[in-house]
Amino acid sequence: MEIIDAIPIDLDPNSVKTKLKTTDLQSITELTRQALSLAEPRAVFTAAYIEKKDDDQVVIDGQCFKSRVLRKNLDDVGRVFPAVVTIGHRIEKAARQSADMLTQYYLDQIGNLILAEARSELIRRLCRQFALDKLSWMSPGSLEDWPIQAQVQLFALFGEAPAAIGVQLTESLLMLPGKSVSGIFFPSASTFFSCRLCPRERCEGRKARYDETAAREYGILK
Numbered sequence: 001m002e003i004i005d006a007i008p009i010d011l012d013p014n015s016v017k018t019k020l021k022t023t024d025l026q027s028i029t030e031l032t033r034q035a036l037s038l039a040e041p042r043a044v045f046t047a048a049y050i051e052k053k054d055d056d057q058v059v060i061d062g063q064c065f066k067s068r069v070l071r072k073n074l075d076d077v078g079r080v081f082p083a084v085v086t087i088g089h090r091i092e093k094a095a096r097q098s099a100d101m102l103t104q105y106y107l108d109q110i111g112n113l114i115l116a117e118a119r120s121e122l123i124r125r126l127c128r129q130f131a132l133d134k135l136s137w138m139s140p141g142s143l144e145d146w147p148i149q150a151q152v153q154l155f156a157l158f159g160e161a162p163a164a165i166g167v168q169l170t171e172s173l174l175m176l177p178g179k180s181v182s183g184i185f186f187p188s189a190s191t192f193f194s195c196r197l198c199p200r201e202r203c204e205g206r207k208a209r210y211d212e213t214a215a216r217e218y219g220i221l222k
């Protein structure tokens with residue numbers, strides 16, 4: 001089990017401005033600086049081995065994960081990297097304490113960008129450390145095929161380690177702080193996006209178009 005205590009984050013206010021679709025560079029620059037000073041980007045990860053593969057489930061270090069999509073993504077994989085990434089609770093707290101709704105929104109969105117950057121930095125580190133070309137990831141709850149209940153098995157792989165980076169799993173299987181992500185990172189020839197298999201309409205976080213053919217190939221659409 002490895003803990004990364006301070007993930008370096010580089011966030012350009014200009015790119016934040018573009019992503020947030022605003023022209024107010026001055027406010028975005030100030031809020032980006034504030035958010036970066038409040039962020040506590042940390043991660044815990046482990047290298048884990050696949051012990052068994054069935055049609056729609058896979059056993060990783062003694063934990064059984066039932067998901068057709070995860071199983072197919074691990075067709076040619078023997079080792080994966082379960083991980084939890086967080087940026088702490090201070091950005092959310094600052095957003096809550098602001099009386100201005102736009103500031104609340106910007107801080108929340110900048111927090112999401114910092115969290116995404118922390119996850120990307122973890123991927124770069126894993127690729128360097130384990131001599132891998134590319135890693136993709138899947139998170140419990142991102143698809144019906146792999147519901148949020150899989151957090152129980154995922155967190156069982158970490159033991160007490162998430163507490164060391166300030167993350168706890170609640171009884172309702174949400175993570176605290178809210179600006180945290182968990183998942184299984186795995187080597188892949190091309191980047192896998194759960195969004196390709198997710199038919200949800202009007203999702204601001206969509207990273208790839210829904211692909212019905214791919215959903216059929218993965219066996220989650222008949």
Ligand code: SF4
Nearest residue numbers: 194195198203205206
């Ligand atoms: S489209 Fe939205 S809900 Fe669906 S997987 Fe992507 S980010 Fe998640």
